Amino acid sequence: MSSLPQAPGGQGPTNSAAQQPDGALPQARPESFATRLRDSALSSNTLWIFLALVAIIVVFSILKPSAFLSSYDIKTIFINAAVALILSVGMTFVIITAGIDLSVGSILVMSGVIAVKVMIAVAGGASASGNAGWGPILVGIVAGLGVGLGWGVINGVIISMLRVPPLIVTLGTFGIALGLSDVLTGGVDIGGVPTKFSSAVGSGSVGPIPTMVLIAAVVTIAAGLLLHTTRFGRYTYAIGSNDEAARRAGINVNLHLIKVYALSGLLSGLGGLLSLAYFTTTTISGHETDNLTAISAVVIGGTSLFGGVGAMFGTVIGVFIPVVLASGLVIVGLQSFWQEVMIGAILIAAVYFDQVRRRARSRP
Amino acid sequence: MVNAEGVAPIIEARGIIKGYGHVQALQSADFTAYPGEVVALIGDNGAGKSTLTKIISGVIKPDAGELLFEGRPVEMSSPLAAQKLGIETVFQDLALAPDLDGAANVYLGREMLKAGLLGKLGVLDKQGMKTAATGAFVDLGVAIRDASASVVNLSGGQRQGVAVARAASWATKVIIMDEPTAALGVVQTENVLNVIRRVRDRGLTVVLISHNMPDVLKVADRIEVLRLGRRVATFAVKDASIELLVGAMTGALDQERAA
Ligand SMILES: Nc1ncnc2c1ncn2[C@@H]1O[C@H](COP(=O)(O)OP(=O)(O)OP(=O)(O)O)[C@@H](O)[C@H]1O
Ligand SMILES: [Mg+2]
Numbered sequence: 001m002s003s004l005p006q007a008p009g010g011q012g013p014t015n016s017a018a019q020q021p022d023g024a025l026p027q028a029r030p031e032s033f034a035t036r037l038r039d040s041a042l043s044s045n046t047l048w049i050f051l052a053l054v055a056i057i058v059v060f061s062i063l064k065p066s067a068f069l070s071s072y073d074i075k076t077i078f079i080n081a082a083v084a085l086i087l088s089v090g091m092t093f094v095i096i097t098a099g100i101d102l103s104v105g106s107i108l109v110m111s112g113v114i115a116v117k118v119m120i121a122v123a124g125g126a127s128a129s130g131n132a133g134w135g136p137i138l139v140g141i142v143a144g145l146g147v148g149l150g151w152g153v154i155n156g157v158i159i160s161m162l163r164v165p166p167l168i169v170t171l172g173t174f175g176i177a178l179g180l181s182d183v184l185t186g187g188v189d190i191g192g193v194p195t196k197f198s199s200a201v202g203s204g205s206v207g208p209i210p211t212m213v214l215i216a217a218v219v220t221i222a223a224g225l226l227l228h229t230t231r232f233g234r235y236t237y238a239i240g241s242n243d244e245a246a247r248r249a250g251i252n253v254n255l256h257l258i259k260v261y262a263l264s265g266l267l268s269g270l271g272g273l274l275s276l277a278y279f280t281t282t283t284i285s286g287h288e289t290d291n292l293t294a295i296s297a298v299v300i301g302g303t304s305l306f307g308g309v310g311a312m313f314g315t316v317i318g319v320f321i322p323v324v325l326a327s328g329l330v331i332v333g334l335q336s337f338w339q340e341v342m343i344g345a346i347l348i349a350a351v352y353f354d355q356v357r358r359r360a361r362s363r364p
Numbered sequence: 365m366v367n368a369e370g371v372a373p374i375i376e377a378r379g380i381i382k383g384y385g386h387v388q389a390l391q392s393a394d395f396t397a398y399p400g401e402v403v404a405l406i407g408d409n410g411a412g413k414s415t416l417t418k419i420i421s422g423v424i425k426p427d428a429g430e431l432l433f434e435g436r437p438v439e440m441s442s443p444l445a446a447q448k449l450g451i452e453t454v455f456q457d458l459a460l461a462p463d464l465d466g467a468a469n470v471y472l473g474r475e476m477l478k479a480g481l482l483g484k485l486g487v488l489d490k491q492g493m494k495t496a497a498t499g500a501f502v503d504l505g506v507a508i509r510d511a512s513a514s515v516v517n518l519s520g521g522q523r524q525g526v527a528v529a530r531a532a533s534w535a536t537k538v539i540i541m542d543e544p545t546a547a548l549g550v551v552q553t554e555n556v557l558n559v560i561r562r563v564r565d566r567g568l569t570v571v572l573i574s575h576n577m578p579d580v581l582k583v584a585d586r587i588e589v590l591r592l593g594r595r596v597a598t599f600a601v602k603d604a605s606i607e608l609l610v611g612a613m614t615g616a617l618d619q620e621r622a623a
Contacts, residue, residue, distance in 0.1 A: 230486040231475050234464075238472055241461035248423055248459045249473030250444040308463035 046302040046314040060328035081323045082216035083271045087294040089223045090264030092315045098240040098307025099166040104268045105290030106177035107151045111272030115144030132194040148269015156261030160254035191281045202277030224312035240307025300350045374399045380429030389415040391593040402570040404580040407590035421453040422446040450537030458527045462516035467497035470530045500529045505555035520547035540571040
């Protein structure tokens with residue numbers, strides 16, 4: 001028992017380990033990455049849901065090995081998952097703060113609408129924009145991302161500073177962004193997407209990997225590192241776990257929440273750009289349930305709706321389970337509607353297990 | 365205002381008023397703490413001790429009144445303002461993030477970052493924090509074997525240990541402890557009392573809130589009594605007895621009104 005750790009000049013508590021004369025301190029052993037990975041997987045529902053995904057893949061592979069594992073199908077599965085994955089990545093941060101973002105699909109739509117309108121305007125009209133160069137395309141990309149970021153900031157400011165519940169705020173902006181998109185377009189989808197953009201991003205590949213998939217993978221890995229290794233991620237968990245504790249620890253909770261919703265908005269904007277490039281048109285009426293898709297993916301992946309708990313790896317699995325199910329069901333000749341039935345059941349089961357886990361460990 | 369040795373207070377609260385709707389939690393409450401002393405703040409349930417604590421640590425704002433730190437008026441506009449002055453608090457509700465581990469809680473808001481570029485990118489030095497937090501737990505005699513276990517999975521006493529370790533690790537001037545031994549066993553209580561003494565020996569001021577009069581008499585240098593949102597008495601510990609303290613808390617004795 002030597003002196004207490006001190007914090008000279010805010011340098012952080014000095015590590016008293018070095019001052020222990022008798023070496024009584026149990027040295028914290030550096031754990032292997034595998035051990036930590038196993039522990040974190042076991043501690044959440046992630047491991048079980050990962051096994052479920054493996055089981056689904058195994059079942060379909062046995063039923064129809066040739067079709068299911070063909071590279072065409074794997075490619076389709078990944079492309080179908082790309083946009084949903086990007087939305088779900090943002091949603092993971094939001095739900096870990098104990099929030100929710102219902103506006104993602106509408107922000108996606110509006111970002112696409114603004115992006116293509118800007119591309120057309122900068123290219124000098126609808127007829128010219130098909131052959132537009134990278135200049136107008138880049139301006140459109142920035143505009144689309146800006147719209148997403150802007151909506152995210154609006155969500156975050158209203159939620160954190162005006163203290164309106166996130167469910168209501170994002171339900172409101174869900175309607176507003178979609179309504180404004182309809183107003184801007186008269187409800188009619190806009191084509192005129194520059195070919196350079198759609199062929200490079202929408203249908204292009206980098207080597208064997210489709211560009212969409214590459215972008216989604218890079219975003220997911222970067223966001224996973226942000227969530228699990230940085231201070232930004234730590235604050236995200238802390239706020240979801242106990243926002244008052246975070247506030248008393250000196251964390252600027254409002255600012256952090258604004259950043260988290262801004263991130264979700266920005267990623268929705270990115271999703272809008274990818275969708276625009278892939279379909280070569282806006283898809284105004286196709287995204288009403290994107291929010292629910294993303295929320296179920298996050299929750300199925302083991303992130304708790306009550307905040308404070310979750311993992312990016314789980315979200316990835318949660319995105320792939322429905323997509324793999326849909327592809328697999330079609331291949332084995334069942335109606336793909338069964339996918340919705342199964343996802344509904346899996347979602348309820350996931351939340352049930354989260355509740356059980358919470359009850360088991362909550363002490364008076 | 366100086367004490368008998370001619371030392372000026374490190375913290376002085378004057379005429380603090382705080383109401384919650386119809387409840388007057390603090391009605392012109394005063395409080396004084398001198399450098400390097402252990403001052404106990406006692407009073408019945410609802411006397412306003414925790415409210416005063418939160419005002420001094422910047423968590424809530426008073427409706428009226430003045431707060432002085434080292435003789436200068438200060439605006440405790442946020443918990444960060446109190447932190448910057450070297451004041452740390454163990455709150456009655458502990459204010460821990462239950463899903464984070466003990467080390468993360470000790471470092472919450474003041475995370476250790478990796479050296480170099482990674483640190484600039486905000487990457488946490490988790491191993492460094494774990495090692496240092498484990499050291500702090502050992503130093504405090506807090507029985508937490510695994511600094512990376514979620515706080516929610518710890519016992520009530522262990523959680524209290526995490527909160528005490530957090531405050532003791534960061535305080536440079538003052539530690540306020542709002543019933544830090546409430547959930548503790550005999551041995552752990554003795555540990556915390558030892559922590560209080562050691563922190564004091566390091567030159568820090570300790571404000572201890574406790575309902576346990578024998579503990580208060582054992583560890584405090586001075587005692588201030590709050591009753592119905594007002595300071596009613598102050599004692600040097602040599603002049604205090606359990607009877608006197610209880611009398612002051614229940615209203616049988618009111619020095620300040622008499623004076
Ligand atoms: N957030 C709040 N909202 C409404 N009333 C409050 C709030 N916080 C405290 N009070 C009231 O203020 C008064 C003082 O409360 P406080 O928690 O400061 O007492 P205390 O001295 O710490 O009591 P205890 O020994 O039980 O912890 C009580 O009457 C309490 O009901
Ligand atoms: Mg209290």
